[in-house]
Amino acid sequence: MLRFGTDGVRGVANAELTPELALALGRAAARVLGGGRFAIGRDTRRSGPLLEAALAAGLAAEGIEVVTLGVAPTPEVAWWAATEQAPAAVVSASHNPFGDNGIKLFSAGGRKLADAVEERLEAELGALVGGGAGDRRAVPTGAAVGSIRAIDAAAGYTAAVAASLEGRRLDGLRAVVDCANGAASSVAPGALRALGVELDVIHADPDGTNINAGCGSTHPDDLRRAVVGHGAHVGVAFDGDADRVLLVDANGDLVDGDHIIAMCALDRHDRGALAYDTVVVTVMTNLGFRLAMDARGVRVVETAVGDRNVLEALVAGGYALGGEQSGHVIFPELATTGDGLLTAVQALDVVVRSGRPLAELAAASMTRLPQVLRNVRVGRRDPAILDRIAADVAAVEGRLGDKGRVLVRPSGTEPLVRVMVEAPTEADAATAADELVRAVEGAAD
Numbered sequence: 001m002l003r004f005g006t007d008g009v010r011g012v013a014n015a016e017l018t019p020e021l022a023l024a025l026g027r028a029a030a031r032v033l034g035g036g037r038f039a040i041g042r043d044t045r046r047s048g049p050l051l052e053a054a055l056a057a058g059l060a061a062e063g064i065e066v067v068t069l070g071v072a073p074t075p076e077v078a079w080w081a082a083t084e085q086a087p088a089a090v091v092s093a094s095h096n097p098f099g100d101n102g103i104k105l106f107s108a109g110g111r112k113l114a115d116a117v118e119e120r121l122e123a124e125l126g127a128l129v130g131g132g133a134g135d136r137r138a139v140p141t142g143a144a145v146g147s148i149r150a151i152d153a154a155a156g157y158t159a160a161v162a163a164s165l166e167g168r169r170l171d172g173l174r175a176v177v178d179c180a181n182g183a184a185s186s187v188a189p190g191a192l193r194a195l196g197v198e199l200d201v202i203h204a205d206p207d208g209t210n211i212n213a214g215c216g217s218t219h220p221d222d223l224r225r226a227v228v229g230h231g232a233h234v235g236v237a238f239d240g241d242a243d244r245v246l247l248v249d250a251n252g253d254l255v256d257g258d259h260i261i262a263m264c265a266l267d268r269h270d271r272g273a274l275a276y277d278t279v280v281v282t283v284m285t286n287l288g289f290r291l292a293m294d295a296r297g298v299r300v301v302e303t304a305v306g307d308r309n310v311l312e313a314l315v316a317g318g319y320a321l322g323g324e325q326s327g328h329v330i331f332p333e334l335a336t337t338g339d340g341l342l343t344a345v346q347a348l349d350v351v352v353r354s355g356r357p358l359a360e361l362a363a364a365s366m367t368r369l370p371q372v373l374r375n376v377r378v379g380r381r382d383p384a385i386l387d388r389i390a391a392d393v394a395a396v397e398g399r400l401g402d403k404g405r406v407l408v409r410p411s412g413t414e415p416l417v418r419v420m421v422e423a424p425t426e427a428d429a430a431t432a433a434d435e436l437v438r439a440v441e442g443a444a445d
Contacts, residue, residue, distance in 0.1 A: 003122065004118045004121065004122055008090075008102055008103050008104030008105060009021075009025070009102055009103050009104075010093050010096070010100060010101070010102030010103075011100065011101075011102070012099060012100055013045065013046075013047035013050070013051065013099060013100060013101035014047060014050070017051065017100075017101050017102065017103070019050055019051060019053075019054035020054070020129075021125075021129065022051045022054035022055045022058065022103060023054040023055065023057050023058040023061075024058060024125055024128040024129050025055060025058060025103060025121075025125055026054070026055040026056065026057065026058020026059040026060075026061070026062075027058040027059070027061055027062050027128055028058075028121050028124040028125040028128055029058075029059065029087065029089065029105060029121065030058070030059050030061075030062030030063070030064045030146075031062060031124055032117065032120050032121050032124055033087040033105070033107065033108070033117075033121075034087075035064075035086050035087055035108055036064065036065055036086075037064065037065045037066075037067065037084065037086040038059050038064045038065070038066050038067070038086060038087050038088060038089070039066075039067045039068070039069055039077060039080050039081065039084070039086065039087075039088040039089070039153075040052050040055055040056055040059075040066065040067075040068050040069065040077075040088065040089050040090075040091065041068075041069035041070070041071070041072030041073075041074070041076060041077035041080075041088070041089075041090050041091070041183075042069075042070070042071060042072070042090065042091035042092060042183075043071065043090075043091070043092040043093075043182050043183040043211060043240050043241045044071055044181060044182050044183060044185065044206035044208065044211050044240075045091075045092070045093070045098050045100075045101055045208060045211055045240075046098065046208030046209055047099075047101045048071075048091050048092075048101065048208075051091045051101055051103065052068060052091050055089060055091065055103060056068060056148045057148075059146060060145060060146030060147060060148050061139060061140070061145070061146065062139070062140065062146065063140040063144050063145065063146045064146040065146055065147050066146060066147065066148045066149070067149060067150070067151045068148065068149070068150045068151070069150075069151065069152070069153050069154075070150060070152070070186075071183055071185075071186045071206075072090075072153065072154065072157075072183060072186070072187075073157075073183040073184060073186075073187060073188075073241060073242035073243065073339075073340070073341065074090045074092060074094075074104070074183070074241040074242065074243040074337065074338075075157070075242065075243055075335060075337055075338065075339035075340070075341065075342065076153060076154065076157040076183075076187065077089070077090045077106065078106050078110040078111075078335065078336050078337040078339075079110065079153070079156070079157045079160055079335065079336075080110075080153045080156075080157070081106040081107070081108060081109065081110040081336075082109055082110030082336050083110075083156070085108045085109060086108050087105065087106060087107055087108050088105070088106045088110075089103055089104065089105050089106070090103070090104050090106075090241065091103055092104070092183070092240065092241040093240070094239055094240055094241050094243070095212055095216070095217070095218050095239045095240055095244075096212070096240070097212065097213075098208070098209045098210070098211050098212070098213070105121075106336075106337075109336065110335075110336035110337065111311070111336050111337070112308055112311070112337065154186065154187050157187065158187055158190070158191040158194070158341075161191060161339070161341050161342050161345055162191065162194065162195060162345075164331075164334045164342060164345060164346065165195070165345065165349055168349060168352075168353070169195050169196040169352075170192070170195045170196045170197045170345070170348050170349065170352055171196035171197075171352075172196070172352065173196070173197045173198065173233050173234065173348060173351070173352060174197070174198040174199075174200075174230070174231070174232045174233050174234075175192065175197050175198070175199055175200070175232055175233060175234045175235065175236055175348070176199075176200045176201070176202060176223060176226045176227050176230055176232045176234075176235045176236070176248075177189060177192065177199060177200070177201050177202070177204075177235070177236045177237075177238075178202050178203050178215055178216055178217075178220065178222065178223040178226075178235065178236065178237045178238065179201065179202075179203055179204040179216070179238055179242075180203055180211060180212050180215050180216025180217065180218075180237070180238050180239055180240050180242075181203050181204065181205060181206040181207070181210040181211045181212070181213065181215060181216070181240075182206065182211045182212065182216065182238065182239065182240035182241060182242060183240065183241050183242045184204075184238040184242035184340065184341065185203075185204040185205070185206055187242075187341065188236075188238060188242065188340075188341050188344075189201045189204065191341060191345075192236075192344075192345075195345065197348070200226065200230050200232065202215070202222060202223065202226055203215035203216065203222065211240045212239065212240045216237055216238055216239050216240065217237040217238060217239045217244060217245060217246045217326075217327055217340075218239060220235075220237045220246060220248060220254055223235045223236075223237050223248050224248050224252040224253075224254070225252065227248045227249075227250065227252055228250075228251070228252040231250075232250065233250055233351070233357065233358065234247060234248065234249065234250065234348065234351065234358050235247060235248030235249075236248075236344045236348075238340045238341075239327075239340065242339075242340040242341060243328065243337060243338040243339060243340055244257070244324075244326055244327040244328040244329070244338055244340050244343075245260075245327045245329070245340035245341070245343050245344050246260075246327045247259075247260060247344070247347060247358060249357065249358040249359035249362060250357055250358065250359060251359055253359065255358060255359075255362045256325055256326075256327065257323055257324050257325045257326055257327040257328065257329060258281075258285055258286050258288075258289045258325050258366065258368070259362040259365055259366060259368075260323075260327065260329060260343065260347050261279060261281065261285075261289070261321065261322070261323050261329055262289055262292055262293070262362075262365035262366040263347060263350050263361050263362060263365045264321055264329075264346055264347060264350060265279040265293065265298055265321055266292075266296055266298070266365055267350045267353075267354075268320065268321065269296060269297070269298050273320070274298065274320055274321065275318055275319050275320040275333075276299070276317065276318065276319060277297060277298050277299055278298065278299040278300070278301055278317065278319045279293060279298055279299075279300055279301070279319070279321050279322060280300075280301045280302075280303060280310050280313045280314050280317070280319055280321070280322030280323075281300060281301075281302060281303070281310070281322060281323065281324070282302065282303050282304065282305045282306070282309065282310060282324050282325075283302055283303070283304060283305060283407055283409075284305055284324065284325055284407070284420070285300075285302075285324070285325055286325065286366070286368050286369055286371060286422060287369045287404065287405040287422045288366045288367045288368045288369045288422075289366050291366075291367075292365060292366035292367065293366075301313055301317065301319070301322075305324070306324075307323070307324060307328045307330065307337070307338050310322045310323060310324065310328075310330060311330055311332070311337070314330060314332045315332060319332070320332065320333055323338065323343075327340070327343070329343040331343070331346065334346075369404070369405075369422040369423065369424065369429075370422065370423060370424070370425060370426040370428075370429045371420065371421070371422045371429065372420070372421050372422075372423075372426070372429040372430050372432075372433040373418070373419070373420050373433075374418070374419040374420075374433050374434075374436075374437050375411075375416050375417075375418055375419075376416065376417045376418075376419060376437050376440045376441060376444075377415060377416055378415050378416065378417055378440070378441075378444040379415060379444060380415050381410060381411070381414075381415050382410070382444070383410050385410065385417060385440065385443050385444060386408060386409075386410070388443040389408065389436070389439045389440060389443050392435070392436060392439035393406055393408055393436065393439075396421070396432045396435060396436060399432070400421075400423055400428075400432065403423070403424050404421065404422050404423040404424065404428070404429070404432070405420075405421070405422045406420070406421055406422075406432070406436070407419075407420040407421075408420075408436060408440070417440045417444075419433055419436045419437055419440065420433075421433040421436065
């Protein structure tokens, strides 16, 4: 049986994530999350309708009124859950290839499930799949059986995104948008045009198999060429379920999540709109970001990798902005999860109000230090390996001082040790990373 990971359950559709499992998960979700209504949205994968139907059937079998949103970005589904104060699910594997799929759940209020709730779901799902105690309760019959109907929530969601500009518009911008042949195809072009953006759209013709295929935020080369070819001011690249976004400047250069967060943080700081003058990022955020924020008086709170960890820190501290290098950016005052369309709108608003090109704004917000990443395969997952290479890590950190950074961490899912080094030059970073790779390999023998 699939287990809950950092973003719900995920696996090869119809092999690992089967309709039988989706049906059982629907029943388990109804029993654990409760409530009388439940929404389901999906991305554009061929297996999406299959798994949506099975999940909806499981929910309805427990007496739930199910509303299906059809193809919808993950943040649209989260917005519905927050607006309606009812739980919801997204059938999506985000940036994975089309043959994979997944199911992630939101509680009433639009936030991802707490660990304790996921554990209860896993236990209930295990009982249902195994035919145990969880499957021996009375089930609804007759008029108590749940219903399934389709609704369209896109207009309400895009109106909420537009409202985040407080009446401002994006007139004068020419942009190219890459929808990754995913869920953004259904809403992003219309939403941006309604705000005044002159738009060219690419990769917005999903056929069930082309989601993320050589396009979107994980493959932005087509977008980079299109921005230059069309003479656009900016490019916008979504991932398959549109909960993250990357930008491209007029020169065709990529503007990643670190730069987007830096731009938005400094803009809010200058306007007195950055709560506690604090921004939340993960340990993978570039050291150049931290140095830039420190120079401008913005405090940086650091979390472990994962948007769930970022969101927890944002909520706990009452902060207004956080995210990841991948383009998963969260504005907790405006949304309950990462939202690619909202992030794009907020970043483009900074560009329009500043009157400066995106490339200039990005460069002024931070200077990226060269970063080298290495994955070292080891025989087994062994967290204690960090203790055995502590002296090697300390030696490299001592040489780099405050001009560089080292992060060595075991993978949480594979027999890998991940080595990251940032340094003033690419050569310095590569040399240090190679030294640490040798240390890991020696310690793993």
